[in-house]
Amino acid sequence: MSQAKRPYVRPLDFKTRKVDMTHGSGGRAMAQLIEELFERAFDNPLLSQRNDQAVFDIPKGRMAMTTDGFVISPLFFPGGNIGSLAVHGTVNDVAMAGAQPLYLSSGFIIEEGFPLADLKRIVESMAEAARAAGVAIVTGDTKVVEKGSADGLFITTTGVGIVPEGVSVSANNARPGDRILVSGSMGDHGVAIMSTRENLTFETEIQSDCASLNGLVARMVAAVPGIHVLRDPTRGGLAAVLNEIALQSGVGINIRETDIPIRPEVHGACELLGLDPLYVANEGKLVAFCAAADADRLLEAMREDPLGREAAIIGEVVEDARRFVQMETTLGGGRIVDWLAGEQLPRIC
Secondary structure, X not given: OOOOOOOOOOOOOOOOOEOOHHHHOOOHHHHHHHHHHHHHHHOOOOHHHXXXXXXXXXXXXXXXXXXXXXXXXXXXXXXXXXXXXXXXXXXXXXXXXXXXXXXXXXXEEEEOOOEHHHHHHHHHHHHHHHHHHOOEEEEEEEEEEOOOOOOOEEEEEEXXXXXXXXXXXXXXXXXXXXXXXXXXXXXXHHHXXXXXXXXXXXXXXXXOOOXXXXXXXXXXXXXXXXXXXXXXXXXXXXXXXXXXXXXXXXXXXXXXXXXXXXXXXXXXXXXXXXXXXXXXXXOOOOEEEEOHHHHHHXXXXXXXXXXXXXXXXXXXXXXXXXXXXXXXXXXXXXXXXXXXXXXXXXXXX
16 A cells, blocks of 8 residues: 655755754654655665554564664764664674564654754664664654754664574573683774774774674574573673673683784774773674583684684683682783773763
């Protein structure tokens, strides 16, 4: 059934016009913005029905669902922007259950005066990221708030997916003897954000690792259906994720500094900024725990994927009632990798 079109009005001027309060009023201006920007970019049969919800069939299996808010500053950074980040982050949270992400919703809180050109660029990057990940943005919401109330743009998202039969991935599942793997270099996203904020330049530009990991996860689950734990080390970085898993599973974790992949330029930037790369956020990397017997097979599967070429085994799970995360340093000593007392990098996602 064809959808009714709004009466003709002059097309939006995305080059020079800014968002104003009428774009969130529920009237003609809002309908025009939704039609000419969001519907055109996110185009799919469910969204085109223009309902306040999306109704869809789902394959057989358990569902995974997540929700997130994105308030990153700056909105644009080397390797992405708040739009692509919102898609990647939500897809990854669903995928960390071993699930196949299917659908996303998105809500936009836009500050009055925000340039339509920037909004268009962000929405189009969301659409491109969703298509690349094989998911559809099927419903959403738009609100406009007074100038000074939203720091430009905030985005909230929800994602749903299906967990394949026989897959049971949880941060409660780490067991003594498990091997710990990471999919690649740590700290790229956080350092890219901070270098942009501080107007720092390096011989090699540091790009965010922002990416959707569902394809990599599907490859991993196919190779080792019995993966115990999957997590993406976002805020708080690798250190926070390992401490969370140790706490939830009631185990200790030992890692080796020499085995943790960190790019030299990221390491150097962290030294310059006074940061510890273990606590710096990532947006396109994952941490996996599996039985020791499966570790080499899982590592091989990860390295076959473009997003896992730098994958490495970095440690193992041990019995420890204290639930400590400990690291063997490059000098052969040891130190506790504790929870972060504060937040090294606020507004990182």
